[in-house]
Amino acid sequence: MLRLDCLRAVYPDLEKCLVVTIMGATAAELHSLGHRPNFFYLQHAMGLASSTGLGLALSLPDQKIVVFDGDGSLLMNLGSLSTMARYQPKNLFHVVFDNESLLSVGGFPTATSTGTDLEGIARAAGIPAVRTVRTLEDFKTAVKNALHTSQLTTIVAKVEPTGPAGYVTDLSLVENRFQFRRYIQSLKRQ
Amino acid sequence: MPVSVTSSKVIFDALKKCDVRLISALPETWLVHLIRMADDDPDMVLVRLAKEEEGVGVSAGAHFAGVKSAMLMQNHGFLASINGIVSFAHLYKIPLLMVISYRGSFGERDPWQTQGGNVTEALLRAMGIPYSVLDSIESVEKRIRQAQALAESSLQPVALLLTRDLMWEE
Numbered sequence: 001m002l003r004l005d006c007l008r009a010v011y012p013d014l015e016k017c018l019v020v021t022i023m024g025a026t027a028a029e030l031h032s033l034g035h036r037p038n039f040f041y042l043q044h045a046m047g048l049a050s051s052t053g054l055g056l057a058l059s060l061p062d063q064k065i066v067v068f069d070g071d072g073s074l075l076m077n078l079g080s081l082s083t084m085a086r087y088q089p090k091n092l093f094h095v096v097f098d099n100e101s102l103l104s105v106g107g108f109p110t111a112t113s114t115g116t117d118l119e120g121i122a123r124a125a126g127i128p129a130v131r132t133v134r135t136l137e138d139f140k141t142a143v144k145n146a147l148h149t150s151q152l153t154t155i156v157a158k159v160e161p162t163g164p165a166g167y168v169t170d171l172s173l174v175e176n177r178f179q180f181r182r183y184i185q186s187l188k189r190q
Numbered sequence: 191m192p193v194s195v196t197s198s199k200v201i202f203d204a205l206k207k208c209d210v211r212l213i214s215a216l217p218e219t220w221l222v223h224l225i226r227m228a229d230d231d232p233d234m235v236l237v238r239l240a241k242e243e244e245g246v247g248v249s250a251g252a253h254f255a256g257v258k259s260a261m262l263m264q265n266h267g268f269l270a271s272i273n274g275i276v277s278f279a280h281l282y283k284i285p286l287l288m289v290i291s292y293r294g295s296f297g298e299r300d301p302w303q304t305q306g307g308n309v310t311e312a313l314l315r316a317m318g319i320p321y322s323v324l325d326s327i328e329s330v331e332k333r334i335r336q337a338q339a340l341a342e343s344s345l346q347p348v349a350l351l352l353t354r355d356l357m358w359e360e
Contacts, residue, residue, distance in 0.1 A: 044277035048247035051245075051246070051247025051248050052247040052248070052250050054247070055212070055248035056255050058252070059212060077241070083237065083244055173282055177283065181253070188256065
């Protein structure tokens, strides 16, 4: 399963969500499908995408928040699973693309390549709905379900360790950040 | 426990007056009353963290959502948050109001706190983070208001160091 195919499959469903991605390939691939003002790409600070999603979810309980995390990033902040589970925001949907690799920094294998089970860790942390998917069809089904249920959900999507040739886009980090906040402010005025 | 309830209340009320509606925190002795006050206040969202660096992400998310927030932590928690501060708050111009208990300074009896006390202000200066040392109750409300004003206008992290003189009664 390719992460790009996963993102392409759910792209239409992201139109009304607030989306936070991790750095590197995940950000570049989502951006390549067509940037929207409701997408925020956290291009550094590995591990904090899920924490950012939590801050958004607790502050905007009526908005669906989607976080596209990765195995390398999540392994740097496993405590985030316990914090998310502690507050269980119903509007937070956490997707972990697990390619068993620190792809964006040179392709070094992560601990999921030697057996660390992120689904098991998420479940044991107390995330109420957790699932691992390995096919595009299962991914699509799991995402549709998660977007239409009111329960904190983590999906671990096992994907190939491949990505685009480069990660730098024409969207400056600060522009992205202001655009994202302004988009949220425009929602509040509606 | 001789942690000052009076000072904690003044700090908490000052944060409320600044319209802070979300507080992230990691327990530490000097912050015990502040965290309890946040927990007891129905208008305050308290996020108890596993590690302080998470608070940078939580506060960034709150900022995007238009919610003012503060981070309560010990100075060792600040040390544990440095990459998040640099690679998120500084990189993306995110205002952070960091309320930091200043352990390991004059009067410290716990040997394990002393090294962090030595480096706290030097690190804040090296990172270009504006900070103020709060050592008397009279200046607390004004300094908190000023710190938040600067964080919001400059879109950057600012720090308030809570000293032993302010937080400890014995």
